[in-house]
Amino acid sequence: MTMIDETQVKETSATHGAYLTLRDMILTGELPAGQKLKIEQLRGLLNTGASPVREALSLLTSDMLVERIDQRGFRAAPASKANFAEILALRCTLEDLALRQSIANATPDWEEQLVLTHHHMKRASGQGTKLFEEAHKTFHMALLANSESPMLERFCAQLYDLNIRYRYLAAKSATYQKRDVSAEHEEILDAAIQRDQDRASASLLSHYRLTGDYLSRALDI
Amino acid sequence: MTMIDETQVKETSATHGAYLTLRDMILTGELPAGQKLKIEQLRGLLNTGASPVREALSLLTSDMLVERIDQRGFRAAPASKANFAEILALRCTLEDLALRQSIANATPDWEEQLVLTHHHMKRASGQGTKLFEEAHKTFHMALLANSESPMLERFCAQLYDLNIRYRYLAAKSATYQKRDVSAEHEEILDAAIQRDQDRASASLLSHYRLTGDYLSRALDI
DNA sequence: CCCTCCCAAAATATCGATATTTATTGACAT
DNA sequence: ATGTCAATAAATATCGATATTTTGGGAGGG
Structure with a gap:
């Protein structure tokens, strides 16, 4: 006999479901950075057994969103300005590399994907934060x-995901930025399609650094 | 009542023990790349329960040494020349960066560690591969x-660990290199202690690329 | 002869209970 | 008051059993 609990369909395995939910809760700050993650507590939240919870936490360890303390359970990875700065620096190095390689290997198919995903992003702009993210x-x-x-x-x-967490952290505190983020995206897209590695990389990194500066000020951790 | 099984002391948790053993078995090729990793089989090998095995495998997923196929278990990560090349390229980028930063932040303490670990490596040179590794x-x-x-x-x-696996893979096949690896290490050490970023990075990368070329030829996968 | 569908066998995923370990509390001696 | 230690409470780690899912191998139909 099968128990149907959520909304009719059992999307995936309990482990995977727990993984997605926990991940989301950590990214959005619903589970604050540094917080102890007790199995029993989460077991209740996700109404599932201890095994899936444990395994999901183990997986989140890979993503550096959860830390495991041997024999002493798990906790949400701590957040700090230093950590944020490190993430930003690493992203700039690695995305620079990846973007340049992507452009070097450019294909019509890839370009079409760029245009499409950019369009979807623009359309999602009005709707909730979650969808836009x-x-x-x-x-x-x-x-x-x-x-x-x-x-x-x-x-x-x-690294992208790790960064999201800081966006949510900053959002809690004060001011909201009034940059023309949309224009920045257009610029990146255009440069990529023109296959201009230098311009694409420069605008991408500038995009990240602007956001980084803003977040860095907004954070009070 | 406590059961004492191994050699008197229970080093760590069953999970951590399983993690270390499995990791080692994958690195050395005892568990070949791409092989299905059945819980029951490993449970026997490590004589422990299914939970620690599962969790260890989850952790190894972080290290990209194990792949998880939803609802279909685990398998040792596949190996390929392309994957090897990717690892080499990424290592060159990331270690270059890390080494330069290390040198930029150089302290006497760090330099002493370099000298010490270099000395230990030289001393371990005669003894078994395992110890030298x-x-x-x-x-x-x-x-x-x-x-x-x-x-x-x-x-x-x-990335270092991922690379080790290819060293073991290559070792199985034919020829043995006759480079003066030891001299290469001296050169890197010296440059680092002189705080010469360019020379240190150049010799480190050359060290990796020479090994890479050699391995690439030795591999037949 | 090949393809599809169904049934057994194997393997995975999950649960509930138990054993271990860590954290907490309060009494007692200093 | 204060620090230490033992007893208790809480939480983690692990086990063994069960439910679910995938796999493999025919039997029957095309």
Whole structure:
């Protein structure tokens, strides 16, 4: 006999579900940085067994979103300005590399993906933060998706996610920026399609550094 | 009542033990690349329960040594020339960066560590491969240990390990190299202590590329 | 002869209970 | 008051059993 609990369909395995939920909770700050993550507590939150929770936490360890303390459980990875600065610096190095490689290997197919994902992002702009975040990541990852270096792309994706957390952290505190982010995206897209490595990389890095400066000021951790 | 099984002391948790053993088996090729990793089979090998095995495999996923196929278990990460080339290229980029930063932040303490770990490596040279491998990694990580960028160091360590696997793979096949690896290490050490970023990085990268070329030829995968 | 569908066998994923380990509390001696 | 130690409480880690899913191998139909 099968129990149908959520909304009719059992999307994936309990582990994967727990993984996605926990990840989201950490990224958005619903589970604050540094917080102890008790199995029993999470077991309740996700209404699943201890095994899936444990395994999901183990997986999140890969993503550097959770730390494991041997024999003493798990906790959400701590956040700090130093950590944020490190993420920004690494992203600039790695995305620069990945973007240049992507452009070097440029194909019509890839360019079409860029245009598409950019369009989706623009359309998602009005709607909720959650949807826009999703589309924003998709666009940025599409830029790198042609590097023919899966590990490099993986590192970039990982760092991208780590950065999101700081965006949510900053959002809690005061001021909201009034840059023309949209124009920055257009500029990156255009340079990529023109296959201009230097311009694309420069505008991408500038995009990150502007956001970085802004976040760095907004953060009070 | 406590059961004492191995050699008197229970080093760590079952999970951590399984993690170390499995990792070693994959690195050395005892568990060949691409092989299906069945829980039951490993459970026997490590004589422990299914939970620690599962969790160890999850952790190895972080290290990109194991792949997880949803609902279909785990397998040792596949190996290929392309993957090897990617690892080499990424290492060159990331270690270059880390080494330069380490040198930029140079302290007497760090330099002493370099000298020490280099000495240990030389001493381990005569003894078994296993011991030398250990010391070799320690020396190379010591070079990067002063970068003040923990994540960067983590990436480098990860890539270092992934590379080891290819060394073991190549060792199985034919010829043995006759480079003066020891001199290369001296050169890197010397340049680092002189705080000469360019020379240190150049000799480190040359060291890797020479090994890379050799391995690339020796591999038949 | 080949393809599809179904049934057994194998393997994975998950649960619930138990054993270990770590954290906490309060009494006692200083 | 204060620091130490033992007993208790809480949490983690691990086990063994069960439910679910995938795989492999025919039987039957095309």
